[in-house]
Amino acid sequence: MKRLEDKIRECGEVREGGIVKVDYFLNHRIDVAFLGEIGQEFHRLFKDTRPDVVMTLEASGIAIALATAQAFGVPVIFAKKSESLNLDKDCFVSEVYSYTRQQSYKIKLSKRYLNKGMRVLIVDDFLARGNAVEGMLELCRQAGAEVCGVGIVIEKCFQEGGASLRAKGVEVKSLAMISSIDLEKGIEFAPNPTEEVQG
Amino acid sequence: MKRLEDKIRECGEVREGGIVKVDYFLNHRIDVAFLGEIGQEFHRLFKDTRPDVVMTLEASGIAIALATAQAFGVPVIFAKKSESLNLDKDCFVSEVYSYTRQQSYKIKLSKRYLNKGMRVLIVDDFLARGNAVEGMLELCRQAGAEVCGVGIVIEKCFQEGGASLRAKGVEVKSLAMISSIDLEKGIEFAPNPTEEVQG
Numbered sequence: 398m399k400r401l402e403d404k405i406r407e408c409g410e411v412r413e414g415g416i417v418k419v420d421y422f423l424n425h426r427i428d429v430a431f432l433g434e435i436g437q438e439f440h441r442l443f444k445d446t447r448p449d450v451v452m453t454l455e456a457s458g459i460a461i462a463l464a465t466a467q468a469f470g471v472p473v474i475f476a477k478k479s480e481s482l483n484l485d486k487d488c489f490v491s492e493v494y495s496y497t498r499q500q501s502y503k504i505k506l507s508k509r510y511l512n513k514g515m516r517v518l519i520v521d522d523f524l525a526r527g528n529a530v531e532g533m534l535e536l537c538r539q540a541g542a543e544v545c546g547v548g549i550v551i552e553k554c555f556q557e558g559g560a561s562l563r564a565k566g567v568e569v570k571s572l573a574m575i576s577s578i579d580l581e582k583g584i585e586f587a588p589n590p591t592e593e594v595q596g
Numbered sequence: 597m598k599r600l601e602d603k604i605r606e607c608g609e610v611r612e613g614g615i616v617k618v619d620y621f622l623n624h625r626i627d628v629a630f631l632g633e634i635g636q637e638f639h640r641l642f643k644d645t646r647p648d649v650v651m652t653l654e655a656s657g658i659a660i661a662l663a664t665a666q667a668f669g670v671p672v673i674f675a676k677k678s679e680s681l682n683l684d685k686d687c688f689v690s691e692v693y694s695y696t697r698q699q700s701y702k703i704k705l706s707k708r709y710l711n712k713g714m715r716v717l718i719v720d721d722f723l724a725r726g727n728a729v730e731g732m733l734e735l736c737r738q739a740g741a742e743v744c745g746v747g748i749v750i751e752k753c754f755q756e757g758g759a760s761l762r763a764k765g766v767e768v769k770s771l772a773m774i775s776s777i778d779l780e781k782g783i784e785f786a787p788n789p790t791e792e793v794q795g
Contacts, residue, residue, distance in 0.1 A: 426709040427672040429665045456655035460672070463659050466628045473626040473659070510625040 398438050398572040402586050404431065405551065405573055415553065415578045423522060423550065424457050435572065436464030439520060439548040442570045442591055446545035448518035450474055452511075452537075454493075454504060454529050457522045461550060465520050474511060476504040476536060491535035493528045504532050506540075513541035524549040524571060527558025534567070551575060554587050597637050597771040601785050603630065604750065604772055614752065614777045622721060622749065623656050634771065635663030638719060638747040641769045641790055645744035647717035649673055651710075651736075653692075653703055653728050656721045660749060664719050673710060675703040675735060690734035692727050703728075705735050712740035723748040723770060726757025733766070750774060753786045 408421040422428040448469060453462035454476045462473045488505040495502060511517070519533050530547055537544050544567065552559050552571035555578075562569050576587040607620040621627035647668060652661035653675045661672045687704040694701065710716070718732050729746055736743050743766065751758050751770035754777075761768050775786040 420706060421708075425674065425676065425706055427662065427665070427674070429662060429669075429671055432662070433666075456658060456674075456676075459655060459658045460662050463626065463628065463631070463662055466626070467632075470628075472628055475624065475626070475655075477624065477655075507619060507624055509620075 398435075398589075399592070400431075400434065401550070401573045405575075406584060409584060411578055411580055411583060413580060415555065417551070417575065417578050417584060419522075419551065423460070427460050432460055432464045433467075435461060435550060436466075436468040438572055439465040439518075439570075440468035443518055443546050443548060444469075446518065446568075447516060448545050449516045450511075450518070452476070452506075452517050452519050452533055453521055454478065454533060458520060461520050461522055465518070465548065469518070474506060476506045476533060478502050478504055489536045489539040491532045491539070493532040495528070496526065504529075504536070506536050508540070511536065511540040511542055515540070515542040516545050517542045518545050518548060520548040520550075522550050524552040524558045524562075524569070525556040527556075527562055530558065530562060530567075530569075546570065548572075553578070597634075597788075598791070599630075599633065600749070600772045604774075605783060608783060610777055610779055610782060612779060614754065616750070616774065616777050616783060618721075618750065622659070626659050631659055631663045632666075634660060634749060635665075635667040637771055638664040638717075638769075639667035642717055642745050642747060643668075645717065645767075646715060647744050648715045649710075649717070651675070651705075651716050651718050651732055652720055653677065653732060657719060660719050660721055664717070664747065668717075673705060675705045675732060677701050677703055688735045688738040690731045690738070692731040694727070695725065703731050703735070705739075707739070710735065710739040710741055714739070714741040715744050716741045717744050717747060719747040719749075721749050723751040723757045723761075723768070724755040726755075726761055729757065729761060729766075729768075745769060747771075752777070 410418040451462045451466040466473045487508050490505050546568040549571040552574045554574050570591050574587040574589050577585045609617040650661045650665040665672045686707050689704050745767040748770040751773045753773050753775050769790050773786040773788050776784045
């Protein structure tokens with residue numbers, strides 16, 4: 398998604414350790430109109446998979462899931478990270494290791510909202526080592542739900558998550574594929590197979 | 597908002613201690629079409645205040661803020677709760693006590709996204725004791741931003757938050773006002789001044 402690459406080049410903030418922050422339009426401030434374009438693009442890429450629901454993980458995935466679900470006309474379900482006292486006890490649970498926070502945490506989804514045979518489109522903001530997506534796939538496995546695909550806004554191709562998921566047969570499509578992030582050289586993008594070939 | 601009261605009666609789950617969970621359409625699974633109606637209703641109630649931005653607190657406020665910001669055509673900014681290593685160091689910070697989690701936590705908003713004179717519409721899912729809203733008001737005070745109003749999806753009128761904020765002159769408007777929550781009697785609503793008088 399050319400517009401996304403431009404936006405990352407323009408507003409992304411590069412940090413040490415291969416990190417790029419997109420707080421200006423996605424993860425702290427949200428550019429609502431642009432988010433709508435992201436939702437439309439996921440719809441274009443996954444419309445043939447006919448999802449019943451869009452799944453994500455709180456908190457940064459929620460806005461993306463919502464824009465995508467609007468494009469499809471289906472509900473959102475989001476896995477919760479916290480140990481909130483109010484969370485339904487009857488949940489599917491899996492564990493995710495966060496490199497950002499340097500700790501493992503549980504993600505949970507109520508058994509009421511994820512059912513056997515349900516067609517699930519998973520979306521998230523970033524894909525790096527793939528732990529969050531693996532955690533969501535595990536929730537779907539426990540439920541017997543069918544994963545129609547995984548839509549990622551920004552994939553870091555220099556980390557193994559995307560390759561590892563694709564090797565397992567998971568349909569991963571990313572709107573921007575970053576091949577390198579360097580404090581001096583900035584951000585470089587890999588060719589993206591989701592781009593429409595212009596005639 | 598009559599439709600919201602009906603939805604809370606129909607799908608809200610009453611718990612001990614004056615708690616009602618609306619996980620079915622707002623806080624775990626999101627009914628995207630209905631969320632759009634919530635955004636439109638906040639637009640109707642606050643359109644004369646001309647906000648530059650809609651502010652909320654992660655995670656449960658994000659979807660509501662987004663639907664509201666879509667109706668206004670402005671961006672969302674959301675305060676972050678976590679001590680993420682990636683969070684901008686240059687932030688406005690305030691503290692919120694959560695009765696649900698029985699602990700205080702910091703909320704932070706980058707100084708880049710909240711500026712002096714900016715007109716801010718604050719929205720959130722629940723208003724009970726008012727701690728989260730007070731925390732967001734404090735962020736706006738630190739920035740010198742102007743709060744045009746506070747839009748709440750569900751206010752618990754039997755707790756003091758709403759009355760206390762209104763006594764301070766804050767323009768609080770809630771789409772559903774619950775006067776009591778009882779395990780046996782269920783949920784009762786107070787008359788809501790935001791309802792349009794039908795001619």
